[in-house]
Amino acid sequence: MTIADLHTLTGAYAVGALPEREAADFRGHLTRCAACAQEVREFRETAARLALAVAEVPPAALRVRVMAALPEVRQLPPVPAGARGRVVSLRDRRWRHRLPYLAAAACLVAAAVATGVAVEARRDADTQRDRGVVAEQRARVVSALAAAPDAAFHTGALTGGGSATVVSSTRLGAAAILYRDLPPLPGSRVYELWYSRDDVMVPAGLVDTKDPSGSLLLQGHPNGAVGVGVTVEPHGGSDTPSGSPLVVVPL
Structure with a gap:
């Protein structure tokens, strides 16, 4: 395995997806490569946040x-021991x-x-x-997506508060978003996700506004998209954005 190959295994190593032999080789590489060690720490932190975002407990x-x-x-009360031999009335x-x-x-x-x-x-x-x-x-x-050799992570701050991290993989043809501290919306408004492709915003899913932090696998294929946008829309979402995006995270 070449040094160039080792540099592509940070995501897979971070989530324990490497065979033992490759993992041992990569551990040796980490002692000599500060850049890969930093990427492994960041991938592990992101994977942990993604897992916590989907965790649920019984009500x-x-x-x-x-x-x-x-x-x-x-239950019926026990019969007193002294009452067993006495005369019983009608x-x-x-x-x-x-x-x-x-x-x-x-x-x-x-x-x-x-x-x-x-x-x-x-x-x-x-x-x-x-x-x-x-x-x-x-x-x-989402974990498999984060561990993909070509996984890319980008983060942006939303206008009005909150942040969004988008992880995407051309190889897997998928993208996910990790959102944190989204402000509550009035009435029946919802956050909607979009792929920005050729100056056209393509719907990619709705965010559950009950939880201000979480993760979501985006609908559709990210290939050809240059970013992921977040807008505020009426209940049920819209076919086209009704206002300017709160953020467009590049891909």
Whole structure:
């Protein structure tokens, strides 16, 4: 492997995508090449931010609902030891006769409550699982993109606040954006992404305004584009920008 080849492996090494033999060779190269060592540190920091941006946790409301339902599931009190041999009155015998039916009814109520909680918990779990699968797939694609030998990283500041880093790979034909601290938008306005290609802005996706920081794989192919723009648009996005871009990050 030539020195020129080693210089192209910084992204793959940063995310642990190199075979052990190549990784060992590259570690030796890092001790002699300050530029590659710096690139590895920057790639690792960016990859970590991309992973954190798509991480999700189960909703706190799920635990609250389960804990709130527990008081409804009650057990019968134990029979005192001294009461087992005493004479039982007619009234007591009637209540004892009814106890199995009351216990059965209580069990049915508890089962109904538990079933409702279980169904809702299963629904929440399925939703979280689906979100987790999507997030994992998105993180895997973005990580592969960051590790591409020809991966390029560019950062720009948005007018009004926030920043955006675009990572792109001509080899993979894909681009992603890492956005941080985007200001909240009024009403139903959204941030929309665009490829700037031949002086024409081509839609590339919408940013989820619920989270001011995150990452997004851009729609479409970046080849031929000279930059990625961010604009503020009405809910659902626009076919063409309705105003000047807040930033155009070069590719």
